[in-house]
Amino acid sequence: MNWNLWFGKLEDNKLNVVDFHIAFQNAQNDSPLPFNLFEVGRSLFRDDRDYYKTLRKIAIKICEERVEKELKREDRYVVALVKALEEIEESKNLLSEKLDDIRGIVENELTKAFDDRIKYLDEMGKMIENEIERVMTKIAPNITELLGAKIAAKLLERAGSFEKLVKLPASKIQIMGAEKSLYKALSRIKKGQKAKVPKHGIIFVHPYIRQLPKSKRGKMARFLAAKIAIAAKIDYFRGELNESILEAVRKRYEELSR
């Protein structure tokens, strides 16, 4: 049996020492080691302390490099995924429409090919959604818990980057995605005409807003947006889940739905 250890490889009970930095990154084994790692590695070092000192130094160095890389990359990845998902959903809808048109006239091999393609797009969309969920819970646990991964990722995409999202005021978050109607309303107001200012954009699809009667949606959207603004900042600067935010939103929803 071969075992990959952070200081080398154990092959048929013979230890081959490898560069620690390389060995550390390949220290994978499919099953639990049948021996104690420390006892095998101990002889390579002056004393117990030296073993841990070396391990710690390598762990810190490699994990620090990895963390820096990850922090730079992941929000851009989500933005790209959201864009891809939107494209896929649009093509799916377009194809379905055309398929219905054709099916109204004939049913043949061609319509079956259409059908397969739509199913395929469907699967791909699901794969992307899963990936969005995985990354979002990792990089932004609070807004993800508050909104669900998909809506949270859409906000991130609209903002452009995590850093930009964090800098947005709650009022902007509230109407994000409804810019068109907002500016239409604003220009009407400027002309002295009557206008309806939008209450919500992307966050409208959140069940806590959608399930409320129209008259209360604005209140809920305002509250939710304020909490999102806080949650995004916690995600960006601390990265840990804070239960009290969701709790507050739920309480407000219950108050309003009474």
Place this chain on the structure above:
Amino acid sequence: MKEIMRNVYLKDGNLFTKSRYGSHYGEKVLSGYREWIPWRSKLAAMILKGYRISFSGKEKLLYLGAASGTTVSHLADILDEGIIYAVEYAAKPFVKLLELAKERENIVPLLFDASKPQIYSGIVEKVDFIYQDISQRNQIEILEKNIDFFLKKEGSFLIMVKARSIDSTTSPSEVFKEVTRRIEEKFDLLATDSLEPYHRDHIFIYGKI
């Protein structure tokens, strides 16, 4: 001050650990003692509720879900002659954990996914204790896998369970019943209780192989 566990002290209802180090997460530091805030650390909540774990200070401990190192920092005070392998997957809190690990000689920080112990199986040795605080649906499975890979035969474990992350549709008490049943199937249960009023809908389960 009264020592109630190794390097853990109780004074006027407040918990402290004996420490040579400064504040890590904004806690108060009084001449060699760091305050241990039960609302921030589930282990502190458990101890304040009267439960004790007998540490000698020399233990090797695997900590899953180390986050930014709040609880880890106090465990590092307690296990001043031991080693803590602190596993955390999320990059953001890990930055803070790294700061702590650079200052403390007994913490090995590991940026890995705790649900895949294979990947760090050649790094972590056999340990005396596994501590887990991960709010994920499959948290019990994660614990079982890591026990399989790393816990010594005579070792024990402590897991903090959050009801809502396992199933948000059934009541917390139902979730806890099911979780405790699953643990008892394979391991010996030493103690379990809720963490109210410090942490809502959370319990701890303390057990051994």
